[in-house]
Amino acid sequence: MPHQLTPTERAGPAVQAMFGAIARRYDLANHFLSGGLDYLWRWKVARLIRKWLPQSILDMATGSGDLALTLHRACPEALIVGADFCHPMLQEARRKGLKYLITADALQLPFEDTKFDVVTVAFGLRNMASWEAALAEMRRVLRKGGHLVILDFSLPEAPFRWVYRPYLHFVLPRLAGWLTGEKAAYEYLGDSIEQFPRGPAMCTLLAQAGFAETTFEPLSAGIVALYTGCRAE
Numbered sequence: 001m002p003h004q005l006t007p008t009e010r011a012g013p014a015v016q017a018m019f020g021a022i023a024r025r026y027d028l029a030n031h032f033l034s035g036g037l038d039y040l041w042r043w044k045v046a047r048l049i050r051k052w053l054p055q056s057i058l059d060m061a062t063g064s065g066d067l068a069l070t071l072h073r074a075c076p077e078a079l080i081v082g083a084d085f086c087h088p089m090l091q092e093a094r095r096k097g098l099k100y101l102i103t104a105d106a107l108q109l110p111f112e113d114t115k116f117d118v119v120t121v122a123f124g125l126r127n128m129a130s131w132e133a134a135l136a137e138m139r140r141v142l143r144k145g146g147h148l149v150i151l152d153f154s155l156p157e158a159p160f161r162w163v164y165r166p167y168l169h170f171v172l173p174r175l176a177g178w179l180t181g182e183k184a185a186y187e188y189l190g191d192s193i194e195q196f197p198r199g200p201a202m203c204t205l206l207a208q209a210g211f212a213e214t215t216f217e218p219l220s221a222g223i224v225a226l227y228t229g230c231r232a233e
Contacts, residue, residue, distance in 0.1 A: 033176060037220050042067050044219070044226065045120065045151055046074035052147060054078050054117035060106055060138065061085075061124020065093025067151075071120070072098075078117075083109070084124075106134045114143040122151040126196040135209035142231040148211060149228050153189075154198040156222030164223060168193065202227055 031038060049057070049071060055078055059068040062082030072080050083104040084090050090101045104110055106121075106128050119138045128134040138148055156164055169190045176186035197205050202225070203214040211229030218225050 032179060033172060037224075038066070041151060041219060041224055041226075042070040042122070043074075045122070045149055046070045048226075048228070049118055049120070049147070049149060050074045052118065054147075056116045057081070057118045057120065058083060058109075058111070058116040058138075058141060060119060060121040060134075061127070062093060062098075062101070063089045063122075063124070065090075065096050065098045065101075067120060067122045068093065068098055069096055081116075107137060109137045109141055111141045113140055114146075115141045116146060117143060118147050118149065120149045120151070123153065125150055126152050126192050131197070131205060132209060135206065135211075139210050139231055144231055144233060146231050147228060148206070148231070149226070150202070151224065151226055152196065153193045154196070154218065154222055154225040155193065156218075160221055198225060 034041075045067065054075060057071055057075065057078050057080045059065075059071065059080060059082045062068050062084045063086070065082055068080050068082040071078070079100065080098075081100045081102065082090070082093055082098055083102050083106070084093075085103065085105055087103050090103060093101055102110065106124075107130060119142055121134075121138070125131060125134060135148075142148065155161055169187075172190065173186040176182075176189075177184075180186075196202075199216055199218075203216050206214045206227065206229040209229075210231070212232040213228075213230040215228045216225060217227075
């Protein structure tokens, strides 16, 4: 059975150090292990957001900045701010040319209320110590009518799940360990995916956090999910 992660394990210093250790090879591992599908997932998010014509976007858990860069290409007129609690990851994002980056705790964002038109978080909410507190902060910094977009790993339905779980817990950590030298980081990944709310459960969590018009779309046979919500008031 997967190890039951505590909130401290999800976002404590150990996880921060873990992401710092893989920062230089993080993109390589993502592209290789997803078979390049991560590009398609990010462009799907960017195309969706472009329809809303945002003037300001906060990309939470921006990491090495891949989603922020994709958003910049899709929405060149928008101000895009990337925030992450791991400074080495932000250094990678800065090398890619991203200008507006800030080291920040997702549970205590250093932004005024109703600052942004859109908040995105790709593969990051799952790692935060309190999903509820993080969502409350994201809602706080959204303007009325603003949108939240969450992209994260999920579990596919059976029978594909029966094949995917062994890959997730046994094959992927070995491949990722070979690529990054940090096998433990990807053992953590599988456990965190197992425990993360998915589908209707995530939509319920969003509604409880004050988001309306919640949607859920499985991608790539359900190994990834796209969620949206709107700040109604």
